[in-house]
Amino acid sequence: MQSPYDWCLVDFEKNEQKSEAFLKINPNGRIPALIDRQAGVTVAESGAILEYLCEVLKSPLLPPKDTNLQRHLQCKQWLYWQVSGQGPMLGQSMYFNRIAATKGQRDDFAIARFGNEAQRCLKMLDEQLLQTGGPFILGQEISVVDVACFPYAASAYWACVDISEMPHLKEGTGVHTYRPSFKCGLQIPFARPAFFGPPWATEEQIISELGANAAQFSIPKS
Numbered sequence: 001m002q003s004p005y006d007w008c009l010v011d012f013e014k015n016e017q018k019s020e021a022f023l024k025i026n027p028n029g030r031i032p033a034l035i036d037r038q039a040g041v042t043v044a045e046s047g048a049i050l051e052y053l054c055e056v057l058k059s060p061l062l063p064p065k066d067t068n069l070q071r072h073l074q075c076k077q078w079l080y081w082q083v084s085g086q087g088p089m090l091g092q093s094m095y096f097n098r099i100a101a102t103k104g105q106r107d108d109f110a111i112a113r114f115g116n117e118a119q120r121c122l123k124m125l126d127e128q129l130l131q132t133g134g135p136f137i138l139g140q141e142i143s144v145v146d147v148a149c150f151p152y153a154a155s156a157y158w159a160c161v162d163i164s165e166m167p168h169l170k171e172g173t174g175v176h177t178y179r180p181s182f183k184c185g186l187q188i189p190f191a192r193p194a195f196f197g198p199p200w201a202t203e204e205q206i207i208s209e210l211g212a213n214a215a216q217f218s219i220p221k222s
Contacts, residue, residue: 157197
């Protein structure tokens with residue numbers, strides 16, 4: 001099922017996520033954010049956006065409580081885990097490895113702390129896929145949980161987390177990478193293959209992305 005939409009690039013280098021217009025949508029000054037012009041509403045935070053879209057579009061990715069309560073609760077459980085655990089841990093591991101260290105502020109304690117937590121979260125997904133038999137996190141049917149978890153799992157390389165010994169997770173991310181809807185999403189607003197590492201990106205692309213990525217962020221003064 002496809003629904004029409006458009007997208008708008010938020011330029012971090014211009015600090016557009018902190019602009020007055022954007023802060024009216026998300027006071028936290030972070031992406032993503034959604035404007036539903038037809039309903040006349042806005043919503044921010046990835047988990048809330050996914051829930052909203054599933055409800056409005058009546059998507060089976062998040063079944064209603066009255067049709068499959070257990071599945072509904074499983075989706076909610078893993079979705080909230082993603083936004084509170086997997087996302088922040090891999091995000092922080094990426095920040096301290098790819099941004100702070102690149103700018104000459106290497107914090108070995110933070111790198112180890114968030115790297116270990118990021119690896120633990122991804123190991124949870126690997127074990128979950130083993131238990132359910134995959135290829136999706138909750139079993140044989142794709143859910144909103146896969147949509148939420150895939151980007152961080154697939155870009156574990158960019159967070160400097162090794163998933164070579166997580167065979168079920170590697171297989172799962174590979175399955176998603178070739179799904180037409182996921183492939184389309186990875187091109188918006190433009191492709192950044194370096195985030196996914198080899199074999200998806202060349203060494204030259206990765207080196208180029210290191211500088212471009214770090215340039216988008218400033219290091220807070222202590």
